[in-house]
Structure formats: structure tokens, C-alpha cells
Amino acid sequence: MTRPTDEQRRGMLVDMVTARVQAQRLWNLQRQGRVGTLAPIDGHEAAIVGAVHALDPDHDWVIPQYREPLALRRYGTEVLDRFLLYNIGHPAGGHLPAPLRVLPNQISLATQLPHAVGLAKGLTLQHDSGVVLVFFGDGSSSEGDFYEAGNFAGVLGVPVIFLCLNNQWAISTPTHLQTAAESFAAKAAAFGFPGVRVDGNDAGAVYDAVDTARDRARAGSGPTLIEATLYRLGAHTTADDPTRYVPPEDLEAARRDDPVDRLREELVALGLWDDAVNAEVEAEALDIFDDAFERACAMPLSDDAMLDHCLAEDTQRMARQRERLLADTGGAGG
Amino acid sequence: MTRPTDEQRRGMLVDMVTARVQAQRLWNLQRQGRVGTLAPIDGHEAAIVGAVHALDPDHDWVIPQYREPLALRRYGTEVLDRFLLYNIGHPAGGHLPAPLRVLPNQISLATQLPHAVGLAKGLTLQHDSGVVLVFFGDGSSSEGDFYEAGNFAGVLGVPVIFLCLNNQWAISTPTHLQTAAESFAAKAAAFGFPGVRVDGNDAGAVYDAVDTARDRARAGSGPTLIEATLYRLGAHTTADDPTRYVPPEDLEAARRDDPVDRLREELVALGLWDDAVNAEVEAEALDIFDDAFERACAMPLSDDAMLDHCLAEDTQRMARQRERLLADTGGAGG
Amino acid sequence: MLDAINEALHAEMARDDRIVVLGEDVARNGGVFRATEGLFEKFGEERVIDTPISEGVIAGSAVGLAMAGLVPVAEIQFLGFAYQAMHQIAGQVARLRYRTRSRFEPQITFRAPFGGGVRTPELHSDSLEGQLGNLPGLKVVAPATAADAKGLLAAAIRDPDPVVVLEPLRGYRGIRGEVPDGDHLVPLGSARTARPGDDVVVIAWSYQVELACRVSDRLAEEGLSVRVLDLRSIAPLDVAAIADAAEACGRVVVTEEAAQTGGFGGEVVATVVEEAFWSLEAPVVRVSGYDVPYPVGMLEERYIPDEDRIAAAVRRVLEVA
Amino acid sequence: MLDAINEALHAEMARDDRIVVLGEDVARNGGVFRATEGLFEKFGEERVIDTPISEGVIAGSAVGLAMAGLVPVAEIQFLGFAYQAMHQIAGQVARLRYRTRSRFEPQITFRAPFGGGVRTPELHSDSLEGQLGNLPGLKVVAPATAADAKGLLAAAIRDPDPVVVLEPLRGYRGIRGEVPDGDHLVPLGSARTARPGDDVVVIAWSYQVELACRVSDRLAEEGLSVRVLDLRSIAPLDVAAIADAAEACGRVVVTEEAAQTGGFGGEVVATVVEEAFWSLEAPVVRVSGYDVPYPVGMLEERYIPDEDRIAAAVRRVLEVA
Numbered sequence A, B: 001m002t003r004p005t006d007e008q009r010r011g012m013l014v015d016m017v018t019a020r021v022q023a024q025r026l027w028n029l030q031r032q033g034r035v036g037t038l039a040p041i042d043g044h045e046a047a048i049v050g051a052v053h054a055l056d057p058d059h060d061w062v063i064p065q066y067r068e069p070l071a072l073r074r075y076g077t078e079v080l081d082r083f084l085l086y087n088i089g090h091p092a093g094g095h096l097p098a099p100l101r102v103l104p105n106q107i108s109l110a111t112q113l114p115h116a117v118g119l120a121k122g123l124t125l126q127h128d129s130g131v132v133l134v135f136f137g138d139g140s141s142s143e144g145d146f147y148e149a150g151n152f153a154g155v156l157g158v159p160v161i162f163l164c165l166n167n168q169w170a171i172s173t174p175t176h177l178q179t180a181a182e183s184f185a186a187k188a189a190a191f192g193f194p195g196v197r198v199d200g201n202d203a204g205a206v207y208d209a210v211d212t213a214r215d216r217a218r219a220g221s222g223p224t225l226i227e228a229t230l231y232r233l234g235a236h237t238t239a240d241d242p243t244r245y246v247p248p249e250d251l252e253a254a255r256r257d258d259p260v261d262r263l264r265e266e267l268v269a270l271g272l273w274d275d276a277v278n279a280e281v282e283a284e285a286l287d288i289f290d291d292a293f294e295r296a297c298a299m300p301l302s303d304d305a306m307l308d309h310c311l312a313e314d315t316q317r318m319a320r321q322r323e324r325l326l327a328d329t330g331g332a333g334g
Numbered sequence C, D: 001m002l003d004a005i006n007e008a009l010h011a012e013m014a015r016d017d018r019i020v021v022l023g024e025d026v027a028r029n030g031g032v033f034r035a036t037e038g039l040f041e042k043f044g045e046e047r048v049i050d051t052p053i054s055e056g057v058i059a060g061s062a063v064g065l066a067m068a069g070l071v072p073v074a075e076i077q078f079l080g081f082a083y084q085a086m087h088q089i090a091g092q093v094a095r096l097r098y099r100t101r102s103r104f105e106p107q108i109t110f111r112a113p114f115g116g117g118v119r120t121p122e123l124h125s126d127s128l129e130g131q132l133g134n135l136p137g138l139k140v141v142a143p144a145t146a147a148d149a150k151g152l153l154a155a156a157i158r159d160p161d162p163v164v165v166l167e168p169l170r171g172y173r174g175i176r177g178e179v180p181d182g183d184h185l186v187p188l189g190s191a192r193t194a195r196p197g198d199d200v201v202v203i204a205w206s207y208q209v210e211l212a213c214r215v216s217d218r219l220a221e222e223g224l225s226v227r228v229l230d231l232r233s234i235a236p237l238d239v240a241a242i243a244d245a246a247e248a249c250g251r252v253v254v255t256e257e258a259a260q261t262g263g264f265g266g267e268v269v270a271t272v273v274e275e276a277f278w279s280l281e282a283p284v285v286r287v288s289g290y291d292v293p294y295p296v297g298m299l300e301e302r303y304i305p306d307e308d309r310i311a312a313a314v315r316r317v318l319e320v321a
């Protein structure tokens, strides 16, 4: 048991509050039509922030699904920059430059889990002590990829942590239609490594679970599956209308256990947080965000960017397509 | 606990002995080049026969992987007929005519498991009290299809029995490289229904486990995963050389626990079996086999059979292809 | 077009109680685009099933349902996720009749939205005709009008063979038009002349038909007579209709959203050459996406063939003396 | 050909210690066809990995290994089971560079036997070029000689982009021939003239090249000059070589094992038409499998285009005045 220190918890709250207000800003931009469809983070902050605070950004890898980026501040502001490019539909949004140990969002559910296993195996083969933390949702756990990845990870004994954010919903599908298993953590029995369930609204508890799993992984004892239980407080995405299927009383109950409020109250009680600090953190978060968004919108895009980075070298046909594209757009290559 | 009666056990032994000698005959035919590559049944007889003896052929479905057909005598001799057609490469080998509740072999590993779930759901929707028993190997359990099927079956609560024949090998891959799970039965925890492990060399024990699972399924209590542990006594297929990877001492030990011998000894001790009976059963099995094989070889095949049963009606292009095929072969449509 | 689809589903389910609808979010939510709206309320949870997120088991259990004599109508939430089920669709669904010699009738329908123009995330917009078009045993249709969306879906559901119905994302709300009341069936495998004309024919399917028609209308003002042949079916391919149109016009443009190389457009060109070579007055021209994966939002408008690119191709084949 | 493949794997693994071989039965058993024989003994269990039977995680973990800077060389035991991994191959492997704008180099190789003629069970013989040929970002090669099997595999392993190497089952033991010693690389994307000739060109790849060459030799006795163009690469496609051959000969036959409709042959025909229309003296003729799933043993000889069918097609294009 390695509960985070108060200082660490304060750092977590900064990241959580930051994520919360930036998410709000992003939602507004979406409503103004300035960014595309996106999946709000509300309710997931403690689990994500708690988890990544147990990692070492210089060594450990983070593989998100798609809700996580705003809460990855610990990995540097570049993550936000790229996430905003991603949200405006700029191709550079998929490029998280080295040495950042973070992957771009994954849209094809659960496909990131086999990647995590291969990456973890690759690290051990290269005597790199890093650990791979991979996020996935309760819904994604139903894909074959989850099981194939878990099973192979178990056999290989690689340093990977499978972190299931069980937010009770996969779009409109509640967990009891997703699985009859006792819990998502229980699925680890199929893989032969530990599965643990933690309160995902408690950043410290998640920190603790990830820290333990990380120690285990670094000791060469293999993977851990962690299920963080929480509640999706917002819509599935900006295109979703949750009032069609989320029971209002459940949502109400969940709101009363808002993870950001919970940690904030704890730290306020400890005298480590107050309204002034809160306002300052929020203001800074928005400044950083607005600044990043401005830069994202100003990011240049060459007329033939579409043809870049498909292959290391253009094929004969791509070379011609590039010519035609540039002729059509009257542009020059970039 | 519903151990089979002595009479039932005797019936099982008849089927097991039959499978064993027919398998030997088939192997020889393969060596003579008269049938294609095949996967021998040796060592699997008790598990398969024990399982299907707990079923009602008029109501319950059997979905094989590929090792099972010779042990499905309980479902009628038509199964053998079709299996031999299959082995000589005749297209009619895939047609197990109605009302036979048996599917043809499945080569694409684990793909039969989702079929089983759909079929079981279909039966319940139609108020058909049948239960679906689906076979798969230890190796096949690593495919996403197994987990997706198990998980969905758990959610639906359908009457399906997943029977894993753990013969310790998937071609050359031993079970400890297949999974780190405590057992294959343990994987049921991922699905939320019972997983049980039985001695697959004990036909009675398998009967018992399947019988219990079947009762459960018929009572509407949902699926069961059964792992029958046994040992593959022969090669993976006629194309395989197991001496490259099977430790001879393991094979020797397994041979000492040959499932056919075991039941035979038990029934001999009970005075229910003797050499004369054995010889008679074997002789009859071979007669039936030879007869079926002769019929299979005599099965007609029209010159354009290749184009039949692809779609209910030929497309424009298929109609032309059919003409050309018939012109090429100088044949007439069938 | 969405209403037409929803209407067809309601009517078919009412007509045939063997029909079972299954897929992700199709029941309680009525589908992420509301295509299955109201079915759950009307036909209940036994016949309208929210599945776990497992495209493989959606397709695979459809095979089992069909074996039991039911008629599954499965939704793949976005066609790009059919890759997750390809081992079942290509390896099992398409072959059920063939490998069992018709012991089982694979009366199975898949519906899946696809195609670009609405700034979706990765894989949501991908066109898979190149993959699906080479799977004998499988039928694939792609309506371009609201009426066809209804008529092809109803026909697909009633067809004894498996059919994938590709629904244009952009058309869900973007394509409107008359839809015949009541029973309305469009035979699978029959192309449709969307615009008459005899100078050149543009062969297309799905949303590209809409664009081709606009091009035809636009160029008509210049006195050009641009026929538009809406394939409607990728498989079975209406070889005769392609031959007729190519022979009548002598000049052919084929347009599709997928990447050029290996796209289904190549099959169409090959068919034109096989059937109508001697009528051709110019090389057949393909218009398509570029040879890259479907790109992100800021690039997609340039990726998808638009009216200008189709019109330019038409002019190009017409320029040839 | 098998020896050439095994040799290439040994040499490459010795040359570059980032290479990791993984797949079902590739280590202790040396592969079900012995293609990976001796690698496990030589390079150990860290670099030669027997995986569980999960094609999806074979392909998916290859993505992760590449991200870590390793060079995975994965075997899919039979190409037909690539369907189980299509969501990773089509959806992830092929797009890794594109979606990360080259942050990660997808230096990933897949090897998979395919093609008919050896009476394998279902799905073991299937040709998937129609599926794989429309996945930009992915390279696909299909050697027809032992030398190319070595040279293309080595080049594939060293290529910074993902490559699927299709190995002809019938060629493993059935194709023999000189193999250059030592380093031997065949550039991806370059076709090869397997037989010179100028009356007609047969365009083929993999084992069909072998048959086409036999046809060329046979018809040479009748005074016919049949060129054979071995594509070697499905992707990148050597468009220039196709154009040259079609222009030089004016008559073209394309042959492949897959079902006709939607097969990659259609792309080849479309390319011929785009590049060399004015040189064509006759319609391009396709030879292919029939529009049904790859059939069972007793039917496969009729399914696969054989010398007679290829020869008949050659005569057919030559008959046109």
C-alpha cells in the first residue's frame, strides 16, 4: 500500500481540475462547430489522473482509448497541443513526437490492447525498464482483442497494466448487457494474472492500485488488470443524447460522488486547497488551452499533406496522385 | 450427479471402440493417398462419446471442431457417411441432411463458438428445448471468438455447453504457451457462468458433467464451460510429425491411461465386455466403415458441381461461368 | 433516407416474425443514427437485441440464428468495424450455404453506414467494397436514394442469401426523396439508370451517384448528355447493364470513394472492357479516393471525389477524339 | 522455395538483432512447413516466439513491437486466417505510419502461405489479394521463384513499411531453382519479365507465373511469342511495367487464382486500360477461379486456372483480328 503523499494528491487535483475546465471549453468549441465530435472526460478524471501519477513519464508508456488526453498533463503540454490538433481534424494530431511515451487516441475499440502487449514485450527485449499502461472501456472489454491481448500478456509475463475504465456505459449499453461476469476485474482469471477492482472516483486508490501493479510489472511478475469503477457524467460523445437511456436518478447519484469534488473537498479539509487556488488553477488551465487552440488553428497544412506519411516513399501511382492533387489545388508540395 | 448406467457405459464403449478402429482404417486410407489430410481422434474418444451420450439426438445439437465425427455414432450412421465424403474431398461431405442436429467440421478455429451461441438463442426464441453442445480445443480457446462467444452467451443466458477438449497440444504448442490461466475451465469467470474441469479419459465423468450442464441449460440457467483434460495420443494431423516436439515419456504416460482401455477394463471387470464382444464390435465397425467408404467413393459429382450452392440462384456471371465450365469439361449440368 | 430504412425495418419485422434485429445500441437507443428507432418498443427484447461490443459475435451468432431458422438483421455500427468480423463474414457467413450444400439457408442481412463527408473519426468513413466485392456467396448492395434504401433493404432481408447493405452516412439525412408506400422491393443485382444520356456514362454507387447526377445536370446545361448508371448492387454485379451503358455511350467514367488501387472500380473497368471493348471510344477513366487511408477531417473533402473531379473526368473522356 | 525462405530468415535474423519472429508453431516446431526451422535453436525463445492461436494478437502485438523499435516478422499459418486479424492488419498495421505521421516506423513483415493445388482443408488455399490490394499503407508481394522468395522476403524485412509476403503453398516444394548466395534483395514494387515475347503478355503472380511460363514454352513450339510478366508485387503495383508490356504486346491476359469478380485481376485490367488503351488490339482477358468460395479437394483442380485455361485465353486474345 503506497497511498500518495499529500503533495502528490495536490498535484493530482491540479490535473483533474485542469482536465475538467478544459473539457468544458472543448465542449463549447464543439457546440460552436469549431472542433469535431468528441468524447467528454467528465467523471473519469480521478481514475486517469490517479493512474498516470503512479507512472514515470520518462519510462512508462500510456496508451489511451479516447477519453483520456486532457488528463495526461503529467506527460507534458505537448499532449494537449496534439489533442487539439486532433480535434480540429489536423493530421498532425496523430503525431505525438518522440520522446513522448504516449500514443494517439484509438478509435477502433480494444485494438490498442494487443499493441500494448507487443510494446511491453519490446521493452523487455530491449532491457528498457518501462511499463505500459493501457486504457480501455467496459464496452471495449467485449472485443476479442481484449481477451487475446490479456491471454498473450499472461503467457509472456510482460510489464503491462490493463486499466479498464468502467463508466457503466458503452454508449447506451449498460454493463449488465455487456457481460454477465461478476466484474471486469474478474476476467483476469482467464489470463492467469491478478485482477483488482478499485473505486475509480478515488484518485488515491487508483494511484495505489497502479503503483502496486507497476512494481509487480517491474519486478518481472507480469501484468495486472485493474477495473476502476466510476460513472460517465456526460454524454457518450457530442453526438449522443444520454437522456434517452440514462436513468436520471442514477446520474444524480453519480454526480453526488463527483471525483473532482471529492478530492477537492478532502484537500480543502486538509488546508491544501481553497477557492483562490482553485480559481488560479482553472484560469491557468484555460490560458494554456486557449493558447494551444490558437496554435492548433494556425498550424499549417500543405496542399498535398494527405499523401504524406502513408508509406516511407510514394508509389508510382501516389506520385501521380500527388501531382494531380497539387495541380487541382494549385498548391505546392510540402 | 448422474453417473451413467452400466448399460449406457456399455453403449459408450461400443462407440469408443468403433471410433478407434475406424480411425485406424481412415489413417491407413490416408497413407494410401485415398483420403486427404485428417486429424486423428486417438485419445479423445471418451470425452466425445461421454458427452454426446448425455444428449438427446432428436433435440440437442452437436457442433464439432474436426476431431469428433467418428465418435458421433450416437447421432446416426449418416454422420460417418458424410464424414467420409468430406475426407475424400467431395462437396456433399459438408451436407449433414436435416433433421440431423450435427454441423460439419469447422476448420477455422473457434468460429463455431459464436455459431453455437446464435443457434442456442434461436432455439429458445422458437421454444425449442434443444441444447447446443459445441466442441473446441485448448488451442482454439485463444481466439477472440471463444471469448466473444462465451461473453455473449453469458449475457444471453442461452442453453449452450462449451466443451473444451484439452488434449495438451495445439499442433506443437503446449498448453502453458497457450495460456497462463489456472485451467481452461477457469476462463468461465470471464463470462459469469460455471466452468468445470473433468477427467476427459473417463467417459462417465464427462457424461456426468455434460448431463449436469444440460439440465442447467434446459432449466434456463444458462451456459456451462467444461474442460475435459486428456492427451492427444496421435499426431496433430496426418501431415504432422509429433516426435519433433512431444516428449516421449509424456506420451508413454498418456498411453497408459488410454481412455478406451480404461472403460474396457472396467466393463470387463463387471462382466459386461469380453474379447468376443470386442471382436464383434470391431468387425461391425469396419464393415460399416468399408461400406460407407465404398458408397462415398461412388458418390456422383456433376461437372458443374463447383458452382452449385454458392447462392440460391446463379448471378449473371456465374451463369456464364457455368456454361464455360460445362463446355470445358464436355459435361452436362447436374 | 433514414426514415426509409426505419420504415423498411418496421414493415419487415411486422411481416415476418422470424426476423431478429441485433447490434450495438440498436435496441434501447434505437441505433446511434436512429435507424432502428422504435423497434425495441414495438417488438420487444427478444427480437431486438443490444449486443456486447463484439462485431465478431454479432456476425457469428447471426450464422447460428440462421441455422435455427431465424432471419437475423444485424447492424455493424460503422462499416470499418466489419474488419473485426471479417473472419465470420468472409470465412463463415458468405460460405454457409456452400459448405453445407444448402442444408442451411443463410438468410442474413447486415446493415452498415459508411462513406465520408461527415467528419467522423478514423475508420468510420471507410469504403470496403474492395474487400467485400471479392467474397462469392455474399451479396453487397449500396443504395443511393431513399426509395432504394427501403427497397433494397426489404429485398435483402427477404433474400435467402446473405446481404450487406451499405448505407451512406452522408445520405442518412442528406438524401431525401419520394419513397413508395407499402411493400417496395428492389431486386438485388439490378442497376438503375439514374440519368439518361448518351455521350458518356458515369458508373457509380451510393453517395457518388448523387454527385454524378448533379454533374450530369450541370453539364446538361452545356449540352452534354451524361448518363449516370447507379449500380445499386456491388454483388451480384449487373454485368448486362454495365455492358449496355458502355455500348450505348462508348465513353465511361467510374467513380468511387475508396482508394484507387484495388478498389471495386477496377472490377467495373474490367467488366466494361470484357463486355464492351469494341464500343469504347476512349480509355475508361476512374475517379476515386487517393491511395492513402481515409484521412482526418481537414483533408477529407479533398479525398472524396467531388462534383468537380467527376466533371473533370467526364470532360477528359469526352475530349478524346 | 522453402529453403530459400528459411535461408532468408536465418540471414536476416543474424544481420539485424531487432528482428523477432512470431507466430503459431514457428519456434519449437520450426513452422508447420519448416519455413522457420532452426531459428529457435539458433536465436532463442526471446526472438522466436510460439504464440497462442490468436492471429489478431499476432498482428496487433507486431504493431507494439514495431513501436518499441523492433522488427517483427510474423507468420500467419495460412493466409485465410488473416481474416481473424483483418481489424489489425487493415485497421492498424497498414495505418500506423499514417495515423502517427511517421512517429512510428511500421517495419513489420507478415509471411503467409496461400493458394491451391495441395488439397488443403477450407480456407487454407484462399487468395486474398482482392482484400489486401486495397489497403493503402500496406505492401503485398507474391514471389513465383525461389530466388524471388528469398530476395523479396529479405527486402520486405528491411522495408520500413509493412509488407505481407504471400508464399505459394504449391511452390514450397514444387518450385525449385537457383537462389543467389548471400545478400540478395529484390526491390518491392518491381515486376519481372519471366518470359520475353511480343505477341501477347500474360500478367500473373505467384504460382500462376509458373503455369504461364509453361504455357509460353508450349506455345513457343507453335511459333507464338508469349511474354510473361510476373508482377511480384501486388502493392506497390509496377504500373510502368504493366504499361510497357501492354504497349509492346497489344494483347493482354491476366490470370489469378481468386474468384473473378472483385479479384485483384480487375485492378490489373483497369491499369492496362488506363495506361495502354491505344495499344490494345483486343479486349483484355481475365483467367481466374470461379465466383464461388475456394472449393473442396475433388473440385479444386477445375477451380484453379491451369495451363489449358491460360493457353485457351492466350489463343482467344490472339484470335481477335
Ligand SMILES: Cc1ncc(C[n+]2csc(CCOP(=O)(O)OP(=O)(O)O)c2C)c(N)n1
Pocket (backbone or CB within 6 Å): A039, A067, A107, A108, A109, A110, A136, A137, A138, A139, A140, A141, A167, A169, A170, A171, A232, A236, C024, C053, C077, C081, C084
Ligand atoms: C471496434 C469498434 N466497434 C464499435 C465502435 C463504436 N463505438 C465507439 S465508442 C463505443 C462504446 C465504447 O464503450 P466503452 O469501451 O465502455 O468506452 P466509453 O465510451 O464508455 O468510455 C462504440 C460501440 C468502435 N469505435 N470500434
Ligand SMILES: Cc1ncc(C[n+]2csc(CCOP(=O)(O)OP(=O)(O)O)c2C)c(N)n1
Pocket (backbone or CB within 6 Å): B039, B067, B107, B108, B109, B110, B136, B137, B138, B139, B140, B141, B167, B169, B170, B171, B232, B236, D024, D053, D077, D081, D084
Ligand atoms: C483460425 C485458425 N488459425 C490457425 C489454424 C491452423 N491450425 C489448425 S489446427 C491448429 C491447432 C488447434 O489446436 P486445438 O484447438 O487445441 O485443437 P486440437 O488440434 O489439439 O484438437 C491450428 C493452429 C486454423 N485452422 N484456424
Ligand SMILES: [Mg+2]
Pocket (backbone or CB within 6 Å): A137, A138, A139, A165, A166, A167, A168, A169, A170, A171
Ligand atoms: Mg464505458
Ligand SMILES: [Mg+2]
Pocket (backbone or CB within 6 Å): B137, B138, B139, B165, B166, B167, B168, B169, B170, B171
Ligand atoms: Mg489441442
